[in-house]
Amino acid sequence: MECFICRRGLMNSHDSIIAGICGNPGVALEVSDRDGKLVFFNEAYRGLLGLTREELLSRDVFGLCHELDRDMERQRRAAVLADDNLQQSVQQSAMRRMFNRDGRLVWAEVTYVAVDGQQGETLLVATLRDITRERRERLLEQGRNRVLELLYQGVALEKICTEIVASIEGLGEGMLCSILRLDAKQGTLHRLAAPSLPQEYNQAIEGMAIGDGVGSCGTAAFRNERVIVSDLLDHPYWHRARRLAERSGLRACWSEPIVDAEGKVLGTFALYYRQPREPEAADLDLIHAVAALTALVISHCRAAEQLRAADQAKDDFISVAAHELRTPLATILGFSELLLNKNDFGPFSGEERDEFLEEINAKGEMLARLVDELLDVSRLQRNEPLPIKAEPGSLHAAVMSVVEQFHRQYPSCRIEMPAESAFPESISFDRVRIAQVIQNLLSNAVKYSPAEVEVKMDVWLDEQQVVIAVSDRGVGMSREQLAQMFDKYYRADNANTAPSGLGMGLHIARHIVESHGGEISATSAPGQGTRVEFSLPRQQQA
Template identity: 30%
Template sequence: MNATRYGNEPAPPTQPGNGAMRKAEALRQGQAQVLEMITRDEPLCVTMALLMRLIEAQGDGMLCSLMLLEDDQQHVRSCAGPSLPPSYLALLDGLAIGPCAGSCGTAMYRRQPVVVADIMSSPLWAPYLDLVKPYGLRACWSTPIMLKDEQVLGSFAMYYREPRSPGPAELALTAVATHIAGIAIKREKNESELRRHREQLEALVQQRTGQLEASNAELTTALVQLQHTQRELVRTEKLASLGSLVAGVAHELNTPLGNAMLSAGSLVAHAQRIEAAVVQGVLKRSDLRQFLADIAQGGTLLTHNLARINTLIQHFKQLAVDQTTDLRSQFALHALVVRAVDAMSARADMAKHQVEVDIDPAIVMDSYPDALTEVLCNLLDNALMHGLPAGQAGTVRITTGIADGGNIRLALEDSGHGIADELLPRIFDPFFTTRLGQGTSGLGLYVTHNLVTGVLGGHINVESQVGHGTRFLIELPQTASRP
């Protein structure tokens, strides 16, 4: 039931300190709200405006402002002053700090609080009296906001419209305001610095990305050009090898062709001599017997040489088919190696060397004979060009064995002068040759390595010691994998 008062009955007394308690609670809650806004990265000036109102609510007639010191540490900028006229705050923007620059400019310059109880009589405000008179401001107390390293961030000021000096309550509120404002400004500066570094990093990343893209484009162009050049060199190497092979076969054909032509010419001469004897009527039985013997001998020589020519042509045709097609087929390894050796033996520089083939004729492979033939020809050519000593007889030995897993192990070994240890790791590199400028491009063993490891699906290694020859070891599946 509510109490009721009558007549002039005095009102019940209020509890002392209730207003101060309410203000203290409002200040506590307001501080929590401001700190929450700081952690949410709300705009600095919005947060500081709330802080100014919070401080102003703690006293009567108090007008608060917060100024920021620019990065040049020389000029000020207005951040918050919700109860001050906006036009007045605009007048403060860009002013320089100094020993006689009002309350705020002087406090930031001195790095210590400045209390001006009466603006109209203070020498610190003398240069600005005409500016401040229209706004009726009489007292201004300013405290610099600084970090621990004494870097000045800004200033907090209390204005009054009558002359007065601060008391303990105002000083306590100033300490609260400068502490919270320092946290907010420092966080804002840190965030601004992070944004600046982030932007610089993004710009740097974009610059580096552009440079990398340009470099990649240049490298791609260079790679395309290199691959084109490489294909051209490989094609040239193949054409040169084919030309050398044709020249060798032609050289080998010269001997049986010359013998065949000599035999044919001899037979024609014998026939003409017998024909003349018949016409003259002086043909004897003994002449006829001699003619038949000459015919038999000449026919035998002619048949032998023609057979040799036919064999060489068949071998050459087989090689030509293998090099210009990529057909997979079954073939006897021994026969393929012999054909390759016979074709290479037609070269003049093979005449003084001996090639030994020790391969089981029963080994049948299901693979790519063209690729394997080219591998053998390249290895034989390498032995002739680089392995076997010039002017001396040498030996090349080709053998086979069974490796782990049932693969065919093919070995080609020469009795040449060997390869230096420092050159062994590079012999399969493209364009590597020890006879640069002497008609070789350094692609023979590179092509060989690619054929063995690519088309034939195998492995190739080399063993060599200076003065003790070179041995190439090739391991191939007896049945090549399907592409």
């Protein structure tokens, strides 16, 4: 069948170009008169916009353009048509935004050329190439590069997420985005970025508890799966928030969980629209890609924050270690100087000299424990196991040696002990290491308790294990402090206490207990004291 252009005799100086167009069914062809009225188009053009022949013929070129592009389209056409010598007219290329039948934005690269018809009319021939996907992929790549640049610069998480949202919203008309982070402990969602959503809507969903059927994002985070709601006003997930959606002018929401490399949900990425809308395959690919990028960002920022916190903790640890070593050392040097210069400071009675020597010995033991703790810290930093030498022995004797030492150091300290019969007759354990655990638990109990308040130790047995618990009636700890209690370098700094120590005692104690095959845990509440208990297996009995 002879094509329209050939039939109308429009193949003048551009015959090779136009012939190529006519012979290529994959190229969208648009022919219009000076006023923009369509006089011909091919099947590829209809497919580009999804409109029928009648619908296209009832419109002009400007009506098919995005309203913001119409003036520019008129200027381009006028420039091409202003050329007096159409035989020498050159092609002009430009970008044009158009809407298809479903209201989706189509980006096209357009090339114009003016031609003369046999009847003297001037027509504008345009070829259009759909670059919507190509443009999206290019902008996504630019967005990813920008995000990586911001990560490298150490920009705050919220700012990077806002940059992600801005780049995605720039891809298509009417696209509104949100990035929410999940507080896993509370099971609630919190805004990281949603600059284009109405303020009322953002405020209403802030801190929303996740759950099955709780909106698109609440359900996506709860199920760890994509949730597509094409019409918010006609979906059970949005029943309780329907009025909020209506007031906010939102009609569709597609939510993708943000998941880290280990499969843990970090939050959600969502696309909103102001009209009911079903996603296409490219839309699903988009939200998946953005969620994956956001997961990388959140994971990186959290890791960077943890690294900064670890570095700060190390700096604090060095400062504390220096102080803790200096304190007993000052005592040793002070009393030894008195004894060495007895002619200047003495004479001292035998009882006084014994007191000086006992103090020097006590502080020497404290220094030895601190040095041992520092060595343990070094091993744990290198991920080396603590040396454990388990031998059959009396657990009661090991515990009592620590308690007696405490009574010498803290004469006013009261420790309620169970009867010797509560302990197993013999068990295989590292006497030095378990004494180190007991020493740490008693030290913390005394440290965080009021003067002369009794500390209690309990022991009980079953067929598999022996459990030792140390309880105090001190200041206690909050839930947040309790969660960090066994962490490296952690020191619970309560307002009513002046804690000492390296902040590694309980961390080391946990490794010692676990190396024996046992477990250690704690319970506490502010103002109600703290209870720490650990278990040792009885299977290794002698």
